[in-house]
Amino acid sequence: MAKPNEKVVERKGKRAGIAAFxxxxxxxxxxxxxxxxxxxxxxxxxxxxxxFVMGLLVWAFDLGVAKLLSLIGLI
Structure with a gap:
């Protein structure tokens, strides 16, 4: 949206095609x-x-889950 002091250019005709793009x-x-x-x-x-911080958090969570699963004997 144009700011109050900006000029808004309105086109009279529609351009079509790749050149217009x-x-x-x-x-x-x-x-x-x-x-x-x-x-x-x-x-x-x-x-x-x-x-980096998110990677560390995911790594720590993975280690925690693996340790928990090994304690209950699933892996």
């Missing part, structure tokens, strides 16, 4: 706010850290 894609990509290098590094670090 690429033209519209180009116009949309011009409006994207691309993150800076520092923001990309911070978000990538956060994502990798979350993946």
């Amino acid at each position: 690429f033209v519209e894609t180009y116009h949309e990509l011009r409006r994207v706010r691309w993150p800076g290098r520092k923001e990309v590094v911070n978000l990538t670090t956060a994502a990798l850290l979350v993946c």
